[in-house]
Amino acid sequence: MLDELVNLIADLKEKEAVEAAKKLLDDGADPIRVLERCRMATEIVGKRFEEDIYFIPDMLFSGEILEQISQLAKAKIHRDVDDESYAGKVVIGTVEGDLHDIGKNIVAFLLEANNFKTYDLGVDVSAQKFVDAIREVQPDVVGMSGLLTIAFGAMSNTISVIKQAGLRDKVRIMIGGAPTNEDVARRVGADAYAKDAQQGVELARQWSAVK
Ligand code: B12
Structure with a gap:
């Protein structure tokens, strides 16, 4: 499922990628791992850009997909902010x-x-x-x-x-x-x-x- 997510992002399938990420996160996948997989997908996007398969708007779009998934993942990360005793x-x-x-x-x-x-x-x-x-x-x-x-x-x-x-x-x-x-x-x-x-x-x- 995580591998599928990488391919969906790399292929710029926005709706499917966001849905797949949402399902993974709802099923309890580690949000940090999900974000790391997203990063792997952007490496593929970057390669395709170098090979003239993708162009700047495609990189931009991959960034937008990633931003949406980041928001979903962030919502699952526990925030433990204590103003008095910050790290x-x-x-x-x-x-x-x-x-x-x-x-x-x-x-x-x-x-x-x-x-x-x-x-x-x-x-x-x-x-x-x-x-x-x-x-x-x-x-x-x-x-x-x-x-x-x-x-x-x-x-x-x-x-x-x-x-x-x-x-x-x-x-x-x-x-x-x-x-x-x-x-x-x-x-x-x-x-x-x-x-x-x-x-x-x-x-x-x-x-x-x-x-
Ligand atoms: C999305 C993207 C864009 C988007 C950026 C949108 C945005 N808001 O950021 C847009 C379309 C605007 C863009 C523009 C350009 N881009 Co661009 N872009 C990418 C792409 C595909 C993904 C980057 C990304 O977001 N990755 C996902 C994040 C999560 O990963 P990450 O940034 O690496 O961060 C992780 C770690 O590295 C680490 N980390 C990152 N920063 C820090 C800081 C600290 C302190 C720590 C501890 C950790 C840490 O933690 C993060 C989470 O794990 C990359 C491809 C790639 N391989 O990275 C190309 C890439 C970076 N872009 C590239 C290029 C060439 C450009 C442009 C020059 C294109 C152009 N001709 O205009 C412009 C430059 C504009 C500028 N002046 O900056 C090249 C750079 C090549 C080079 N050798 O310099 C790349 C590598 C694509 C490629 N293979 O050719 N790009």
């Missing part, structure tokens, strides 16, 4: 030049669901905006998302500007997004890479605990 503070955003936000939104949601105060700066976030938010919020963790390979340069520049502002040793920085990996994290000067939202929450938990 930590996280500033998150998609770096400058990059407008992809579906994955970043899932990460932000899951952090909140795990009792992190989460400050989402949105997309196309400049280095200065990250710096201003770090000064204002004083987070334990900064999360940067990037789906384009040009985002690596923006991540690197943002981390340099954070360093120049004298704030680098005050925060831990994690990066994520389909083309990123541990090697990219090292090259841009981040502390770690997270392959998915769950791993991002895990890192934030470790880092907030040691502060």
Whole structure:
């Protein structure tokens, strides 16, 4: 059934995909696993785009399908937010030049669901905006998302500007997004890479605990 969902999203069968996801979730499937499968489907969409089988409107449409399924999955994730004893503070955003936000939104949601105060700066976030938010919020963790390979340069520049502002040793920085990996994290000067939202929450938990 999960495999079928991947194919329905990849084939852009909106109604069937949303219905299949709803059924899976109603039958008790783990919402995080459902979201992960959706991500696999977008990899297929991305490949088809590279092969000129799909075009930009198709990518956009796949994003819309994913957004609908995200909303259904989010409704099933237990939120345990306690303002008094939050787990930590996280500033998150998609770096400058990059407008992809579906994955970043899932990460932000899951952090909140795990009792992190989460400050989402949105997309196309400049280095200065990250710096201003770090000064204002004083987070334990900064999360940067990037789906384009040009985002690596923006991540690197943002981390340099954070360093120049004298704030680098005050925060831990994690990066994520389909083309990123541990090697990219090292090259841009981040502390770690997270392959998915769950791993991002895990890192934030470790880092907030040691502060
Ligand atoms: C949907 C989509 C779009 C939508 C975005 C809608 C939106 N609101 O986000 C639209 C149509 C707008 C779009 C536009 C473009 N796109 Co696009 N897009 C995609 C697609 C198909 C899916 C992305 C997605 O949402 N995945 C689902 C989410 C859930 O996965 P995710 O983002 O990876 O997030 C998960 C993890 O990575 C992680 N994570 C993500 N961020 C973070 C952050 C932190 C801190 C942590 C801890 C974890 C974490 O957790 C998430 C949940 O598990 C990808 C294909 C792909 N393989 O990813 C191409 C892709 C990213 N796009 C691509 C391109 C080329 C473009 C355009 C340049 C096209 C164009 N010519 O205009 C523009 C760029 C616009 C811009 N300036 O940003 C390329 C990038 C290639 C490259 N090497 O740079 C890809 C890879 C497609 C391809 N194979 O060619 N796109």
